[in-house]
Amino acid sequence: MGSVIAPQKSSAQAYQIDCAILLCLSGGWPDSVPCARARGEFIRRITPWPVEPPLQIWRCPMGAAYQPSGNTNSTARIYDVLLDDAGSLPQSFLASPKEPMPAVLRTTDPRDGQPPNGLALRLIQDRADIDISGPEFNFVRSIRVFDVRYARQHESGRDGDCNRNATVVLGTYGTQGDFSWVRSGLNALPEAHVGLERWGQNCPSIYLRSVFVDWRDYEGNYGFEQVDY
Structure with a gap:
């Protein structure tokens, strides 16, 4: 079996691709260019060596986009987190890499750049930055x-x-x-x-x-x- 040299990825690209993996995996890898790229990276990560987690959900800062509400149904929750207003994959999945976004809970007051009420930003490492314990995210735990x-x-x-x-x-x-x-x-x-x-x-x-x-x-x-x- 011949060896394949994969290009190095920036942290910005990693952020974009993991959000795409999360969304495309939930939908059964629909036929699209973004999902083809996402699945390619999903498989590349299990191609030795080393073997990596195929979905690195901690690289997708969902907390920046999702505001929980009591009447949000399970299906809508996933798409509310990751889809843009037009109901399609965000252009950031297709565009050239931007400055990486850290996986943090966004508690900073935008008026002065300081955390309100003395709260500090909480860095989320090696897990999702929102609660994904519900059944709508069972597809993550099925991997x-x-x-x-x-x-x-x-x-x-x-x-x-x-x-x-x-x-x-x-x-x-x-x-x-x-x-x-x-x-x-x-x-x-x-x-x-x-x-x-x-x-x-x-x-x-x-x-x-x-x-x-x-x-x-x-x-x-x-x-x-x-x-x-």
């Missing part, structure tokens, strides 16, 4: 990243025993979009994963390293990608 770092099955030449060794870690998202890794195993791999179908059947020679990511969009439709290396 799973299986890193099959090593899976080998082979017959020992000396005694004929079948040797099997595997190391798998699973990356998942928490309630507020925080990402973490835990040790997992081959039996946890989804059915859509390919390359290990003969694992445990007699002892055919198998060697595989792969990263597999799957998800469900806002409507519950299943999607996945696999990268072997």
Whole structure:
């Protein structure tokens, strides 16, 4: 498999692309240029090495755009956060990079540039900057990243025993979009994963390293990608 050299991205581009990933993923990756770019970056991040969280929601400052209200329905909430007034992806997703926007809760009084009532700006790191614990954001928590770092099955030449060794870690998202890794195993791999179908059947020679990511969009439709290396 040939190597691909990816261009370096500025922090401004990272901000734009993560908002696009969030919106396009929720809608099942609709056919559009911004969503094609977003999905390309989503997959690039799981292409070793290193394996990154495919959605880095903390790079998308939703708190700057969203004002919660009691009568906002679940679907509208996602689009209110990320869509412009015309109901389409903001031009910032398509335009050249601008100055990066920090993921902060905007408590500054615009009249004097100072936080009101002595409140300081709160930097939100490694999680969303608004409450995404509701079911409308389940599509974020549905994302799973299986890193099959090593899976080998082979017959020992000396005694004929079948040797099997595997190391798998699973990356998942928490309630507020925080990402973490835990040790997992081959039996946890989804059915859509390919390359290990003969694992445990007699002892055919198998060697595989792969990263597999799957998800469900806002409507519950299943999607996945696999990268072997």
